[in-house]
Amino acid sequence: MISIMYNQEQAWERYASRCNMISTLCDKEGTMGSIDFMNKVYRGVLDQWAFRSYRGPGNLGTVEDLLRRYEELLEEYPPKELEALGGIPDDMIKKMGGMGLFGLSVPEAYGGLGLDLWDQLKIVEAVAGLDMSAALAFLAHLLIGIKGIELFGTEGQKQRYLVPAAAGDMIFSYALTEPKVGSDARHIETKAELSGDGSHYVLNGVKTYITNANYAQGMTVFAQLDPEHPGFMGAFIIETAWDGIIIGADMPKMGLKSSSTAMVRFENVRVPVENLLGKPGYGYTIALTVLNYGRLGLMAASSGVTKRSYHDMRARAQSRIQFGVPIETFPLIQEKIVRARVHGLVMEAMNYFSAGLLEHDTEHNPVIETSHCKLFGTTKAWETLYDALQVAGGSGFISTQPYEKRMRDFRVTTIFEGTTEIHSIYPSLFAIGRIAKEFKTRQRFDKWMYLVKEFVMSFAPMKWELRFDDRTLNKAVRLAQSHARTIRRMLIFGLIEYGKKIGNEEFFLRRISTLSMYCFGLLSVLAKISADRSAGRRSAEDIRLFSYFIEEARTVRSTNRHFFDAKCERLISDIFGALS
Ligand SMILES: Cc1cc2nc3c(=O)[nH]c(=O)nc-3n(C[C@H](O)[C@H](O)[C@H](O)COP(=O)(O)OP(=O)(O)OC[C@H]3O[C@@H](n4cnc5c(N)ncnc54)[C@H](O)[C@@H]3O)c2cc1C
Incomplete structure (x- = not known):
């Protein structure tokens, strides 16, 4: 057994040094400070500090004032006219600059508004709900264009570039x-x-x-x-x-x-x-660190279009009469509306929770968490856009309605800043890379003991100091723990079973990432509800919505907890290989 393990470990080391994705992530993780929230969760530890520090946007006055002025700007320059024009006129860009939109995140010392990440995400959510196309000029500038300078720039670079960038003079x-x-x-x-x-x-x-x-x-x-x-x-x-x-x-x-x-x-x-x-040599790390912000921005945009679609569905379902009753009477319509509302809640919770992890240390890379945000947000929002058009019936297909433009504008979000496929395998590769790194540092016998111990420990009960006076919330805690235990077991299994070939096991990696994403969703909503309750805010509505997400997470668990590929997945390579 030990010699099998030894061969596995040599193979793994060879593979790890060749596999760019894993080795990069290992290097990066090793050089940066980290709360490592989900990695701790897989090991049965809930970072109480991170969990308790959940918060939402705080500067709502400034945010609302900006949004009101932005809506006025869009009345002056209607998105459909901008679309026909195929661009944003210079005078509109100037007005955006005058409003401070290109400097939302830039510290006041460099002429920006100095809003924190939570306030920025609130703005992204709202402007994306109005129209993504026009907003992309300042969103891409802020979230990825200047982010490297904000995070890694010298004082001289910041003075030279952030000052004109914040004013909108240098996009x-x-x-x-x-x-x-x-x-x-x-x-x-x-x-x-x-x-x-x-x-x-x-x-x-x-x-x-x-x-x-x-x-x-x-x-x-x-x-x-x-x-x-x-x-x-x-x-x-x-x-x-x-x-x-x-x-x-x-x-x-x-x-x-x-x-x-x-x-x-x-x-x-x-x-x-x-x-x-x-x-x-630090450029790749900068590229990936910056993308954390872009991914949270995309989650905020997803939340914006989801909430907007929810309101459209509700309005349409109340006013449209079929079979003598409003269509909102029908369970298949109610399902779409409820799902949008639930996913809107989960998106918001995941995003603000991740913002806290990211802002705790600007160089910290919560790659697993931001990846989950990007994947969950963009895929669920896309489903909601589809549902909203469906609820609108034939009118949804007519271009004078908002649905088709919204779908066309949103479609690319599952492609840029890491495609859906990449985000389906990236978190599990990262987590496996982390275990492989620890594995490599141990002596030969110790390595074997380490894996056995990790596997056995994945069955042990988890002691999280997390109890609520509410059955639904306690159920969510238990389910998150079950997800975490399964993920840990699958990570160890993957390392032993697939070793150097793990990167090829994309169905396996996707199952782990999916479980992890739902686990993170459960914990994020729990963190939000805990924070709301501590602040004396009512949570009954959120708990009702959460109960649906818990059942969704339970279903996801039953379809993704398997070590080996399902029959359909196994058939794919055979059928693909035989395609004429
Ligand atoms: C409108 C728009 C704006 C953009 N803005 C920017 C920008 O500002 N800056 C910038 O740098 N880039 C930008 N991009 C580029 C964008 O980030 C890339 O298109 C994206 O990263 C995907 O790369 P690709 O198009 O080369 O697809 P490819 O990498 O060629 O992927 C093609 C397909 O293969 C899949 N695939 C690839 N590898 C794997 C794998 N290992 N396993 C499974 N499937 C895999 C992908 O998921 C995808 O479905 C933009 C793109 C668009 C369309």
């Missing part, structure tokens, strides 16, 4: 994706070579699908620094007016038509060394 893009490289971002081909005198880098390469490209005066661009070591990257602040930067025409898209999306070519662009963010 930013985030440029990672390339024509040949999307999901496998570690292998981008854009290169930056340090000049002989060490004064500047020479940047060459092509980026594609870059949001804001034709509005931007600045970009955060990611490039390889060492061809021998993919992933050893630099993150550069560049100015689009520099020589050698060619921005293509906006690409025609199915949605988000007033957002600019274009290709950007860099030909021998001289980038001063002062424009490197962080240290050489």
Whole structure:
């Protein structure tokens, strides 16, 4: 047995050093401070500090005032007209800048509004509910364009770039994706070579699908620094007016038509060394850290369209009479409305909870939690958009109604900032990478003992100091614990059974990620309700909604707790291999 384990472990080590995704995540995790909320949960530990520090937006006065002014702006520039125009006119961009929209997150010291992450997410939720297309100009700028400078910039870089960025005089893009490289971002081909005198880098390469490209005066661009070591990257602040930067025409898209999306070519662009963010080689970490914010932004946008769709469904279902009664009388219609309301609650709870984990330490990477937010939000919101159109019946298909534009605009959210497929395997790969890292640090016999102990411990009861005077809430606690135990068992099993081939076991990885996502959803809503109760806010309505999510999580558990693939999944490779 020990020799089998030894071979497994050697194989694993070889694999771990080759598998970019896992090794990157391990490195990153190892170099950063971390609450590591879900990783602790898998081990039976509930981080009480994190759980108790749940909060929502606090600065509602400023948020509401901004939103009121933004709604007025959209009355002046109706989204449908912007769509027909295929862009945002300069005077509207100026007005957005004047309102402070490009500086929501920028500290006041650099001319921004200095709103915290919770207030920003509240704004994202509301503006996305109104119209995603126009809002993307400032959302992409804030959440990914300038985020690297906010988090990793030197004082000089912040003074030079954040001040005009906050005023809307310098709009930013985030440029990672390339024509040949999307999901496998570690292998981008854009290169930056340090000049002989060490004064500047020479940047060459092509980026594609870059949001804001034709509005931007600045970009955060990611490039390889060492061809021998993919992933050893630099993150550069560049100015689009520099020589050698060619921005293509906006690409025609199915949605988000007033957002600019274009290709950007860099030909021998001289980038001063002062424009490197962080240290050489730190670029990939910066790229992934920034995406945490983008993912929470997408969850907020998902929450916005879900809530908007919920209200549309309710209004339509009350007013539309069929078979002599309002269609809201029918269970199949009620189901859609209830599901939207429940998922809206869970999205909000997951997002604000993750915001707390992220803001606890700006360099901390709650990758599992933000990945769950992105996946849950975008997929559930997409289902809700589908349901809302369905409830509207034939009228939902007519373009004068809001449904088709909303669906077209939202469709891309399951693709950018990590596709649904990547987020279905990423959290479990991260968690397995974490165990593999601990496994590697142990002596040979100890390694074996470690895995056995971890497996056995996954059956042990968990002692969380979490008791409520409510049966539904206690049921949720027990279910979250069952999820956590199963996940731990599956992680250990995966390491032993699949070893170096674990990356190929995507159905297995997806099952773990799905369980983990629901476990995180349960805990986030529990954290929200606990916080509400502590603050004397009523929770009866939320608990009623939560009871539906608990049953959904129970169903998810029964279909995802299996170690081995289901028959359908096993058939796929056979059938695929035999396709004519
Ligand atoms: C409107 C729009 C705006 C964008 N804005 C930006 C931006 O501002 N900055 C930027 O850098 N990028 C941006 N992007 C790019 C976006 O992030 C990428 O399109 C996305 O990361 C996916 O990459 P890809 O298109 O190359 O797809 P690919 O990586 O080629 O993926 C194709 C398909 O294969 C699947 N796939 C890939 N790997 C795996 C795997 N291991 N297992 C299972 N399935 C897999 C994917 O999930 C997907 O379904 C934007 C894209 C669009 C459409």
